[in-house]
Amino acid sequence: MWLKSTAAILAVVASLAKAQIDRTGWQITSDSFQPGNEPTNAIDASTTSIFHTEWTPVNVPLPHNLTIDMKKSYNINAVSYLPRQDGNSNGNIGQHQIQLSSDGQIWGSPVVIGTYLDDASLKKSSFVTKPARYVRLIAITEAGNRGPWMSAADINVFAAASYTPPQNSLGRWGPTIDFPIVPAAAAIEHDSGKLLGWSSFAANTFSGGPGGMTQTCTYDPASGVVSKRTISNTNHDMFCPGLSIDATGRPVVTGGNNAEKTSIYDVNADAWIAAANMQISRGYQSQATLSDGRIFTIGGSWSGGQGNKNGEVYNTLSNQWALLSGCPVAPMLTNDAQGVYRADNHAWLFGWKNGSVFQAGPSKAMNWYTTATASGSTKPAGLRGTDADAMCGNSVMYDAVNGKILTAGGSPSYQDSDATTNAYVVTIGNVGNTPTVAQVASMQYARSFANGVVLPNGKVFITGGQARPVPFSDNTAVLAPELFDPATGKFTTLNPMAIARTYHSWALLMPDATVYNGGGGLCGTCTTNHFDAEIYSPSYLFNSDGTLAARPKINTISATTITLGSKLTVTTSSAITSFSLIRYGSATHTVNTDQRRIPLVPLSAGTNTYTLTIPNDAGIAIPGSWMLFAMNSAGVPSVAKTILVKSA
Structure with a gap:
């Protein structure tokens, strides 16, 4: 199955490959330029010459744009922007849009929106392939607010070898949202519908830093604005944390690079709050909100020492963590090739009745954890059918009333082991009872490092991942998502996305019923840093002819x-x-x-x-x-x- 899936992956990847287009004969214009810094400097193959908008005698106000006529149509799927390389940052593009056109007169909706990081590194904005002759890069803000300018050392456009129009019945990707960080974690603000993302102490790496701070960004779907800020007041580098939403709608972030810390984002006040330290330092743990509003966490040997990362519970009202001696981590360990360092990572947890937690994986052994007493308790819940350990697979409760959980994919070890296509429906009932496990039709693609999202209609969207998981690699990346239909027990392959989403990626359902799929990387100067997210609009938002469906309100x-x-x-x-x-x-x-x-x-x-x-x-x-x-x-x-x- 893995070989079959790999062949399908390679076919999709080949069809979406990005080749730099020869710029010979191109014409480029701008709304403004300073004599000596003409628009042609952005496509002259030199990184020492620059384009710059006029600053004297008139400081021409933003927004500004560069428009490229490539003289013929290509199957466009990416645009790169290199800021000036002379040590001066004036004119670095911040908030931006990229538009395409076939005739230079009619411009469609932006294929890219967002904000670039204010530095001299190369920025590459990728998006689903579209035929076009003209490309327009619009600078809405200057990245450092230093003046009303736009500058560029070099701009390139990339194309795929072929173009296959997306099928109307399989949803639609786009636009891409560019972020000024690599977002390895994300949450939705309940009061505004904004997307909150964060990386580590730095925008593009997690290692070698001072700790004590986190780079965050916020995307506002209503305005299209992406903003960035550094959080240091909680003294917490929130990379690789435990993460859940508490009983009042606040994201609670625990451990990670600063393995003992707890930070809470107050959505209403738009402020981060330092909370009590955990009893056990952790990284790569999972946590879940309980029926009584407390928060349970377990596992996490990636950081803070290895082994014995037993369960503890957080009371948000008293701001106290308490160890649960009756909730050991041992029953949920996988048989990972890297030992306990990986074996207790990323538990599949579901808060359930009477303060209990059901652990569905990734170990093949499932367990019940209870928290009603001071010590808590643990009870085996049987095996997940014939499934093996499924580290970095997915589990989604798509019908809480009936206790229905879909599990999909994962691999026996965290990395360097083949992922599976396995899928099961686990049905839980009374606390402590052995659940019913039913194997359903397999996914079309083997996946680990993928993400699962339940949609309003109860179907489950599985996106991204790798057939053979390797951190900080996009090899064997799966670009085509799948949709699980509980009514049929089968998966349908959907239109492919443009950007690989593997290690450190995420996906979330938005209030407008779209899915945002973003992140991946966070490895310094590696080639797999993804400073972006893609929006997926499911087929339920469209008529059969591809036009937008009239939505109820x-x-x-x-x-x-x-x-x-x-x-x-x-x-x-x-x-x-x-x-x-x-x-x-x-x-x-x-x-x-x-x-x-x-x-x-x-x-x-x-x-x-x-x-x-x-x-x-x-x-x-x-x-x-x-x-x-x-x-x-x-x-x-x-x-x-x-x-x-x-x-x-």
Whole structure:
């Protein structure tokens, strides 16, 4: 199966390869230039000459642009921008857009938006292949706010050998969002729908740093603006952490490079808060929010010493961590070739009823952990069918009401071992009971380092990964995502993305029902740093002819804060057939423990008015912030409304 998958991977990669286009005969123009720094300097094959917009006698205001006429059409899939190399940073491009055109008159929606890092390194913006003759790079801001300028030492355009139009029924990728950091972790801000990402102490590497700080960025889908800032007040380098969303919707980040630390992002105040240190220093641990609002963590021998990374629990109200002597890490260890350093990494955890946690993997042995007593307890939950250890695979609770979890892929060891195509549905019930495990149809591609996202309709989107996982490599990267349909138990291969998403990548569902897939790398001067994310729009957002589908709208909701078992009245713009709640997610290193979906059955309460009943179980409706989606008979989802579910 691995060989078959590899052949398919190589075919897709070949079709999307990026070849630099010969610039002979190109014409380049700009809205402004300083004599002696003409636009042609950006395509003259010299990195010592520069293009620069006018600064005297007039400081021409931003935005600025460079427009290239390549004289014939190519299958464009990337643009590179080299800032000036003379030691002066004036004119470095910050916020930007890239547009394409066939005729130089009609410009489509940007294929790239975002912000470049303010340094002299080469920037390369990749995107799904599109035929075009003209390329326009627009500078909206100067990266350091030093003046109203745009400059460039060199610009290149890249093309694929062929172009295959995406199939309308298989979703659509784009645009690409450029970030000024390599985001190895990400979370969604529940109050604004903004994407929060972070790397380490530096924008492009995690090693050799001073510790005590983290580079972050925020992307606002409403404005398209990407901003960057350095977080140092918590004295925490938050690379390779445990990560979950607490009962009030705040991302809680633990360990990593500063292995004992806890930092909390206060979404409402847009501020980071230093919290209590963990009892055990950790990195690569997993953590999950519990039915009572506390947070459970276990594992994490990547940092802070190796072995004995037993369970502990955090009380967000008292700001205290407590060890759980009855929750040892030993039952969930894999048989990794690198030993315990890897064997306790990235547990697949699900908060469940009465303060319990179900551990579905990546070890082939599953376990129940309980936290109701001071010591906690552990009970075996059997094997995950015939699956082997599946490190860096995926597990997604796509139907919390019925305890349904999809597990997919992974590899026996963290690296240098073949990933699998294996997929299972694990159904959990009462705490301590042995779950039901059913093998379903395999994925089309073997994957490790992939990411899984549950969609409003209950289908599960699996994206990225490698057939043979190797950190900081994009070899054997899988560019075509797959969609699991619980109704059929099968996977469908979707349109491929443009950028490999392997080690240190993530994927998250957004309130507009799209998926953002980003990151990968964070390895200094390596060639696999990905300062970006791609947006995937599922097929439910389009008509059969590829035009945008008319979306239903949630007009009003009777409350935005609700308790377990309560009823919610919703009015909509048109008839609705189903609703779902999906908990806001946070993701790093393939792990998104708090993500889960609750299908809701609407009762009609009048024309386009519906009553919904929230489950009366905090193990199903884990307290915290959720996205409420409404779907019409065609399966088209609304933009979500945010609901805070409280346990009492």
